[in-house]
Amino acid sequence: MIVHIALILAVALAGGLFLLLTGRRQRDQQRTRLDVNRELYEQRKLELVQEREDGLLTQNAFERANNELDKRFVTENTELEQLHDEQVGRNIWLPAVLVVVLTVVLYSLFGSWTLQRQADEAIQALPELGKKVLTNDSAQTTREELETFALGLRQRLAGEPNDAVAWLVYARSMTALGQLEQAIEAYKKSLSMEPNRIGTLLSYAQLLLQTGDEEMMPEAATMLRRVLEQEPNNQEGLSLLGFVAFQRGDWEQAITAWELLLQQIPESDERYQPVATAVADARERLEATELELTVTVDISEERMADVPEGATLFVYVRAADGPGMPAAVVRQPVSEFPVTVTLSDANAMLPDYRLSQLNQWQVMARISADEQIDAAEGDLDAVPLIIDPATTTVRLVIK
Numbered sequence: 001m002i003v004h005i006a007l008i009l010a011v012a013l014a015g016g017l018f019l020l021l022t023g024r025r026q027r028d029q030q031r032t033r034l035d036v037n038r039e040l041y042e043q044r045k046l047e048l049v050q051e052r053e054d055g056l057l058t059q060n061a062f063e064r065a066n067n068e069l070d071k072r073f074v075t076e077n078t079e080l081e082q083l084h085d086e087q088v089g090r091n092i093w094l095p096a097v098l099v100v101v102l103t104v105v106l107y108s109l110f111g112s113w114t115l116q117r118q119a120d121e122a123i124q125a126l127p128e129l130g131k132k133v134l135t136n137d138s139a140q141t142t143r144e145e146l147e148t149f150a151l152g153l154r155q156r157l158a159g160e161p162n163d164a165v166a167w168l169v170y171a172r173s174m175t176a177l178g179q180l181e182q183a184i185e186a187y188k189k190s191l192s193m194e195p196n197r198i199g200t201l202l203s204y205a206q207l208l209l210q211t212g213d214e215e216m217m218p219e220a221a222t223m224l225r226r227v228l229e230q231e232p233n234n235q236e237g238l239s240l241l242g243f244v245a246f247q248r249g250d251w252e253q254a255i256t257a258w259e260l261l262l263q264q265i266p267e268s269d270e271r272y273q274p275v276a277t278a279v280a281d282a283r284e285r286l287e288a289t290e291l292e293l294t295v296t297v298d299i300s301e302e303r304m305a306d307v308p309e310g311a312t313l314f315v316y317v318r319a320a321d322g323p324g325m326p327a328a329v330v331r332q333p334v335s336e337f338p339v340t341v342t343l344s345d346a347n348a349m350l351p352d353y354r355l356s357q358l359n360q361w362q363v364m365a366r367i368s369a370d371e372q373i374d375a376a377e378g379d380l381d382a383v384p385l386i387i388d389p390a391t392t393t394v395r396l397v398i399k
Contacts, residue, residue, distance in 0.1 A: 288356030
């Protein structure tokens with residue numbers, strides 16, 4: 001391959017040298033013609049001066065002849081330069097095109113030949129590399145060997161596209177090489193032929209989770225449910241399903257999956273403690289989501305007259321010492337007082353900022369004339385209270 005590249009470079013360099021020498025020769029020819037023209041011009045200048053001094057030309061005749069000589073010199077030089085440009089175009093464009101075409105042809109021939117040779121070598125090496133790769137001897141398999149194995153396998157699949165196991169192996173190879181898009185396509189091809197193969201479903205689910213893309217989570221969950229429909233006690237399936245549920249905030253499903261897994265592994269197993277810790281974490285989060293706060297809002301008789309017509313009541317909770325954004329909020333038209341509302345994670349403004357995540361709650365109420373929760377002139381605010389999350393009821397008064 002190195003010899004081929006060197007040959008192509010040599011052709012390109014030789015062509016460039018030819019064009020350089022051709023251009024230089026033509027420039028030398030142009031300089032010769034221009035030099036002769038200049039010598040004739042300067043000689044005639046001297047003759048005009050001598051004729052004036054000898055009295056053969058008057059001053060006016062001398063000036064007219066001198067101007068005419070200047071004009072003719074400029075015109076002739078311009079014509080020579082234009083003629084040179086046309087000759088350069090005619091003489092150089094054909095060799096230039098030939099050099100480019102020859103280089104492209106050589107690259108195409110040798111490049112295609114090299115790729116085909118690599119593909120043939122990969123197919124020949126496939127059986128031996130397959131033994132090495134499929135034994136999961138990753139410590140002994142280099143990236144170059146894995147790439148050769150994947151290339152050979154791809155060549156085989158081109159001729160035998162209905163081999164579900166081969167597509168599975170190819171997908172795992174692409175995953176190991178970091179080619180996730182190609183791996184996903186290969187898993188889909190394998191599953192289209194054998195949709196219920198446990199190993200393929202699990203490997204595909206792992207890859208979808210490996211991408212870190214939340215949009216892939218539902219499909220990963222679907223793959224894992226198909227695994228557990230066939231093998232309800234599949235340990236890897238339960239572990240991954242618990243992880244997917246935890247990532248999606250489905251604490252109950254995460255607890256269920258991981259507790260089923262704990263029933264199958266002994267406490268001495270190195271996996272037991274991490275799973276038990278994950279179950280405890282999911283249970284705490286589940287209990288936190290069940291927190292509710294009942295807030296009663298009243299208003300003093302003195303301020304009742306200040307309530308604008310069509311006003312809106314906001315009752316909300318935010319962090320006591322954190323950002324001003326509410327973690328939970330209830331909005332409703334102002335009606336008769338007192339008003340009682342219930343706040344929980346269901347009233348969160350953002351999915352990743354909820355009531356259950358706060359260590360302390362600052363409970364607030366506001367009557368707004370412009371239907372906006374942000375403070376503005378004319379708003380009526382209750383005196384805020386800071387409470388612990390264990391509190392279940394609180395009363396606010398707008399004074």
